[in-house]
Amino acid sequence: MxxxxxxxxxxxxxxxxxxxxxxTFKVTDINPDASFLEMLDQLNERLSHEKKRTIAFDSDCRxxxxxxxxxxxxxxxxxxxxxxxxxxxxxxxxxGQTIKVEPYRANTFPVIRDLAVDRGALDRVIQAGGYISxxxxxxxxxxxxxVSPEIQEKAMDAAICIGCGACVAACPNGAAxxxxxxxxxxxxxxxxxxxxxxxxxxxxxxxxxxEGFGGCTNYGExxxxxxQEISIDVIGMLNxxxxxxxxxxxxxxxxxxxxQ
Amino acid sequence: MIAFWRSxxxxxxxxxxxxxxxxxxxxxxxxxxxxxxxxxxADEARVDWYAHWLRDFGEPLLPHAFVLWAVRVILLSxxxxxxxxxxxxxxxxxxxxxxxxxxxxIGRSFESMAMLGTxxxxxxxxxxxxxxxxxxxxxxxxxxxxxxxxxxxxAFQKWYFLVIYVAALLLIGMHLRHGVWSLFQTLGFDNPNxxxxxxxxxxxxxxxxxxxxxxxxVLFFTDVLDPPNAAAVITSSIGxxxxxxxxxx
Numbered sequence: 062m063x064x065x066x067x068x069x070x071x072x073x074x075x076x077x078x079x080x081x082x083x084x085t086f087k088v089t090d091i092n093p094d095a096s097f098l099e100m101l102d103q104l105n106e107r108l109s110h111e112k113k114r115t116i117a118f119d120s121d122c123r124x125x126x127x128x129x130x131x132x133x134x135x136x137x138x139x140x141x142x143x144x145x146x147x148x149x150x151x152x153x154x155x156x157g158q159t160i161k162v163e164p165y166r167a168n169t170f171p172v173i174r175d176l177a178v179d180r181g182a183l184d185r186v187i188q189a190g191g192y193i194s195x196x197x198x199x200x201x202x203x204x205x206x207x208v209s210p211e212i213q214e215k216a217m218d219a220a221i222c223i224g225c226g227a228c229v230a231a232c233p234n235g236a237a238x239x240x241x242x243x244x245x246x247x248x249x250x251x252x253x254x255x256x257x258x259x260x261x262x263x264x265x266x267x268x269x270x271x272e273g274f275g276g277c278t279n280y281g282e283x284x285x286x287x288x289q290e291i292s293i294d295v296i297g298m299l300n301x302x303x304x305x306x307x308x309x310x311x312x313x314x315x316x317x318x319x320x321q
Numbered sequence: 322m323i324a325f326w327r328s329x330x331x332x333x334x335x336x337x338x339x340x341x342x343x344x345x346x347x348x349x350x351x352x353x354x355x356x357x358x359x360x361x362x363a364d365e366a367r368v369d370w371y372a373h374w375l376r377d378f379g380e381p382l383l384p385h386a387f388v389l390w391a392v393r394v395i396l397l398s399x400x401x402x403x404x405x406x407x408x409x410x411x412x413x414x415x416x417x418x419x420x421x422x423x424x425x426x427i428g429r430s431f432e433s434m435a436m437l438g439t440x441x442x443x444x445x446x447x448x449x450x451x452x453x454x455x456x457x458x459x460x461x462x463x464x465x466x467x468x469x470x471x472x473x474x475x476a477f478q479k480w481y482f483l484v485i486y487v488a489a490l491l492l493i494g495m496h497l498r499h500g501v502w503s504l505f506q507t508l509g510f511d512n513p514n515x516x517x518x519x520x521x522x523x524x525x526x527x528x529x530x531x532x533x534x535x536x537x538x539v540l541f542f543t544d545v546l547d548p549p550n551a552a553a554v555i556t557s558s559i560g561x562x563x564x565x566x567x568x569x570x
Contacts, residue, residue, distance in 0.1 A: 136425035137425055137427065163422075166418065166419055166422040166424070167417060167418060167419075168416065168417055168418060168419060169417060230424070231424055231425075231427065232424060233414070233418070233424045233429070234413075234414035234415075234417055234418070235414070235417030235418040236414070236417065266328055266329070266330050267328060269329070270327075270328055270329050273416065273417055274329075274417055275329075275413055275414035275415075275416070275417035275418070276329040276330070276332075276333055276410050276413060276414055277333065277507070278410075278414070278433065278436065278503070279433060279499070279502070279503040279506050279507070280429035280430075280433050280434075281428065281429060281433075282424060282426075282427050282428065282429055285427045285428050286427065293506070294516065296506065297505075297506050297507075297509045297510075298509065299330070299509075300330055300333070300334065300506070300507055300508065300509040301508070301509025301510075302509070303328075303330045303331070303334075303509075304330075304331075304334055304508070304509060307324070307325050307331060
């Protein structure tokens with residue numbers, strides 16, 4: 062298969078204020094079963110043979126579980142298939158097609174070079190509460206701390222978030238609500254997350270604001286590009302947890318005990 | 322509360338609550354309007370009686386028109402907070418994305434994209450509506466303090482007022498179709514099982530509002546509702562009535 066690629070180039074290392082531009086490349090004789098990243102690898106090999114600067118892009122596991130790859134293919138984060146960029150295959154495109162490849166577009170994700178962006182903002186949101194501080198020890202006797210199948214399902218549906226940031230790139234407001242909502246839903250539903258339930262959601266929401274992410278206006282675009290198909294129900298959960306945590310802080314200690 | 326307002330999620334919560342207050346008022350307003358459907362009545366139109374009742378409500382325990390003014394103050398504050406919150410949130414949202422790269426539209430609804438536009442137009446309509454029927458400052462058709470039925474009747478004899486009101490209803494409908502569902506999501510009252518019901522529920526709610534509000538102007542325009550009693554008209558402003566007396570008789 063042959064394709065024309067319009068690839069975003071930015072920061073060749075000489076000018077840090079460079080605005081960036083599209084550069085056109087032709088790729089020929091691509092195996093339909095090659096992944097999008099493998100196709101870019103072939104292009105990069107050619108570029109390095111030609112002693113030209115290769116195209117920078119993020120990738121790691123290449124099996125759709127790590128969340129490192131972060132291409133915007135034809136305007137859609139991760140491309141047309143609602144899977145990660147590395148799981149997008151060239152057979153999903155039409156032979157001879159022109160494909161536009163861009164980095165994630167969000168002011169919270171500054172471009173490092175070409176298609177690679179700095180998603181440190183998401184890491185800092187995690188640092189603000191997306192963890193449990195206590196060592197929970199070995200697995201307890203199940204009946205001593207029951208978790209109903211419904212809760213477990215909900216928590217695991219949120220826990221599959223790989224933190225790729227496609228939700229931020231898809232959101233017209235550049236919001237990280239789906240990401241943060243998934244983390245809060247995951248941890249706040251399970252017993253291990255309970256001691257830090259309130260401080261977690263407050264800390265993460267405040268960090269999200271401090272990073273400059275936008276807010277949710279319930280468009281639902283994030284969920285439509287999420288390779289893990291996380292539902293915007295997690296945003297409802299985030300809103301609920303935040304409101305509860307904020308209103309609880311105000312109430313008197315003994316009242317807080319009874320509402321637990 | 323100030324810290325709650327400062328955070329984006331808190332502010333959205335407050336915008337949702339103020340939106341809910343405004344929606345609550347819309348429901349009451351619609352039910353009140355339906356009093357017009359009882360026609361001009363033998364001596365006093367039911368809607369006129371209702372308007373007086375609203376002012377007398379709570380007397381002698383409360384001062385005259387106290388409840389009415391309390392509601393007005395609540396509504397105005399809710400509206401101001403709602404708009405301020407939205408303006409601040411929108412600024413934030415715009416700042417979060419590079420200006421030249423709007424996100425590709427994948428599946429967001431037209432209503433959700435048009436929220437700002439419909440919001441501004443609805444605000445303009447509310448101002449016009451208050452000028453027309455509350456402060457009675459628009460003298461295209463005869464208007465008189467207290468004569469609600471006759472004011473409505475003459476206003477909706479004009480096709481352009483009918484068009485303005487029906488168009489405004491459709492705009493409010495669009496705003497609320499996304500707004501009502503959104504409100505539950507933002508307040509976190511949703512859950513996965515309830516979400517589709519909330520979506521459809523808000524569509525049904527919007528249809529009820531449009532029919533409930535829209536019925537009155539349409540009934541007046543199509544003359545299904547009788548003209549006001551002559552007694553009410555005689556006292557109304559003389560110049561404007563001159564051209565209409567043929568219709569009144």
